[in-house]
Amino acid sequence: MVIDALSSYLLLDMPWSINISTIFRTIFVLVLCFMVYKVYQFIAYVALQHRTLSQFDSYEDFHWWYGSLKGFKGVLNEDFMRGRLAKAEKNKYFFVQWNGPFFGALTLCHPDTAKVVLKGYEPKGRVYETLRPWLGDGLLLAKGKKWMRQRRLLTPAFHFDILRTYMVIYNEASDMFLTKLSGMAERNEPLDVFHHISLLTLDIILKCAFSFDANVQSTGKRHPYIQAVFDMCHDVPRRFTNPLFILYPKLYMLTSRGRRFQESCDIVHREANHVIAKRKKELEASGGLFLNKKRLDFLDILLTAKDSDGNGLSDEDIRAEVDTFLFEGHDTTASGLSWTIYLLANHPEHQQKCQEEIDEVMQGRDEIQWEDLPKLKYLGLCLKEAMRHYPPVAGISRKLEKDIEIMGKKVTAGTNVQLPIWILHHSSHVWGDDVMEFKPERFLPENFKNVNPFGYIPFSAGPRNCIGQNFANNEEKVVMARILHKFKISMADKSEKAEFNVALILKSAKEIKVALKPR
Numbered sequence: 001m002v003i004d005a006l007s008s009y010l011l012l013d014m015p016w017s018i019n020i021s022t023i024f025r026t027i028f029v030l031v032l033c034f035m036v037y038k039v040y041q042f043i044a045y046v047a048l049q050h051r052t053l054s055q056f057d058s059y060e061d062f063h064w065w066y067g068s069l070k071g072f073k074g075v076l077n078e079d080f081m082r083g084r085l086a087k088a089e090k091n092k093y094f095f096v097q098w099n100g101p102f103f104g105a106l107t108l109c110h111p112d113t114a115k116v117v118l119k120g121y122e123p124k125g126r127v128y129e130t131l132r133p134w135l136g137d138g139l140l141l142a143k144g145k146k147w148m149r150q151r152r153l154l155t156p157a158f159h160f161d162i163l164r165t166y167m168v169i170y171n172e173a174s175d176m177f178l179t180k181l182s183g184m185a186e187r188n189e190p191l192d193v194f195h196h197i198s199l200l201t202l203d204i205i206l207k208c209a210f211s212f213d214a215n216v217q218s219t220g221k222r223h224p225y226i227q228a229v230f231d232m233c234h235d236v237p238r239r240f241t242n243p244l245f246i247l248y249p250k251l252y253m254l255t256s257r258g259r260r261f262q263e264s265c266d267i268v269h270r271e272a273n274h275v276i277a278k279r280k281k282e283l284e285a286s287g288g289l290f291l292n293k294k295r296l297d298f299l300d301i302l303l304t305a306k307d308s309d310g311n312g313l314s315d316e317d318i319r320a321e322v323d324t325f326l327f328e329g330h331d332t333t334a335s336g337l338s339w340t341i342y343l344l345a346n347h348p349e350h351q352q353k354c355q356e357e358i359d360e361v362m363q364g365r366d367e368i369q370w371e372d373l374p375k376l377k378y379l380g381l382c383l384k385e386a387m388r389h390y391p392p393v394a395g396i397s398r399k400l401e402k403d404i405e406i407m408g409k410k411v412t413a414g415t416n417v418q419l420p421i422w423i424l425h426h427s428s429h430v431w432g433d434d435v436m437e438f439k440p441e442r443f444l445p446e447n448f449k450n451v452n453p454f455g456y457i458p459f460s461a462g463p464r465n466c467i468g469q470n471f472a473n474n475e476e477k478v479v480m481a482r483i484l485h486k487f488k489i490s491m492a493d494k495s496e497k498a499e500f501n502v503a504l505i506l507k508s509a510k511e512i513k514v515a516l517k518p519r
């Protein structure tokens with residue numbers, strides 16, 4: 001009755017409606033009611049966010065349309081990050097960032113507040129949804145029971161016995177890389193660090209995780225996969241300033257930028273499909289006898305995994321995991337290695353200490369062995385300090401599923417919480433007054449014991465920490481040791497200071513060029 005009354009009221013004076021059937025009118029009214037309900041829900045959500053977040057920060061830099069992003073040009077550059085750091089230094093424990101008028105996030109910029117969220121299982125923040133067309137429901141984006149199942153399934157792929165077998169691959173890929181560097185040194189040509197290191201780390205992850213020999217290093221130009229990942233990473237921050245695109249990611253896909261994003265997604269999916277199809281063929285040819293292999297790689301585990309009820313992973317799930325590992329496994333380590341090279345090129349005294357250690361450990365050998373890794377202590381300190389200065393993943397976020405309490409204040413479910421890794425790593429409240437200096441010694445056990453462990457989280461912390469962290473640490477040690485063993489590195493242009501952009505991963509805004517001198 002109510003619907004009838006409402007529909008006759010709505011359709012009054014609408015001549016075009018005379019012929020519409022009752023059923024159509026009813027649908028129209030239901031859709032209208034649904035939309036009104038959605039708008040009401042949205043207004044209630046925004047009001048609750050403003051009420052919750054106003055407990056934590058004043059509205060002094062709040063702009064009615066841009067929120068805290070006034071002047072933001074769609075690039076999270078070093079200036080923008082330093083502005084946020086200044087705010088964290090002033091407020092110490094937390095501050096609020098408004099991405100436009102509707103979407104606020106509580107930023108927990110002190111280890112004591114960040115750890116409250118890091119220790120839990122809260123799902124990923126709203127911004128991660130922009131990655132869903134690319135990474136699907138892989139380990140990075142999955143939540144709840146699905147995430148637990150996938151994590152349990154994939155953890156054996158990172159057991160030490162498996163990681164040990166990857167040493168050969170790190171060394172072989174480094175051989176190819178060093179041959180390339182020798183040619184550059186002979187020609188007096190500087191190394192474009194991010195570009196060539198990305199090719200190296202892509203070769204490594206393809207071979208380790210998927211036993212796939214792509215040899216992308218041998219192709220001189222930018223690989224289409226890497227170009228597509230690069231484009232998508234730069235695309236995500238551009239959407240922050242438009243609330244419509246945050247609210248309806250699908251709407252973004254109708255724009256020309258959205259269509260380009262989709263094209264990049266297609267390229268990346270094609271690469272993943274290619275890797276999977278090749279392995280499936282091999283599996284069929286071997287009559288399913290993968291278990292006879294010396295080591296099961298990540299893709300073997302995905303293809304052969306079965307639940308307790310005997311169900312395997314769907315093709316879509318397998319693709320999502322392959323995409324996730326391809327991206328997480330190459331772009332992060334490329335960033336970690338590239339920034340380490342940059343910092344050591346700028347700090348010859350630390351570079352020399354590493355080289356003395358490497359010479360002693362390698363004893364004239366060309367390859368790094370598993371047993372050498374713990375002996376490369378000083379190099380390990382430099383890698384850690386490099387990831388403090390330039391954490392490859394500069395920040396992460398969560399969307400609370402339940403209410404929590406931060407320093408006596410209630411944060412309601414639905415709130416987005418940012419855990420700003422770069423800011424935590426540059427907080428003088430955590431590291432002291434010399435926070436901006438490159439000092440690997442701060443990671444010596446006797447010094448580091450005074451640092452709050454939630455203040456240094458390049459791999460995040462808690463149950464959703466990085467599954468690949470040991471893999472990454474080993475890979476970076478081998479590659480760096482092999483480079484420093486053969487070459488002395490310095491900045492091609494001594495006056496050049498690199499600036500970074502956060503394009504999901506922390507990258508250099510411009511090319512970093514390094515000169516190579518054979519040792």
Ligand code: HEM
Pocket residue numbers: 124139140141151324325328329330332333336391392393396397457458459460463464465466467468469471472
């Ligand atoms: C220096 C290198 C690396 C850094 C700094 C890094 C950092 C991180 C961080 C901060 C997270 C948490 C993300 C979040 O909470 O949203 C994460 C998650 C993850 N990382 Fe890494 N990562 C690195 C290398 C790798 C490698 C080599 C792999 C795979 C081979 C990998 C696979 C993953 C996966 C699958 C997740 C999601 C884990 C989960 O939610 O259960 N990462 N990584």
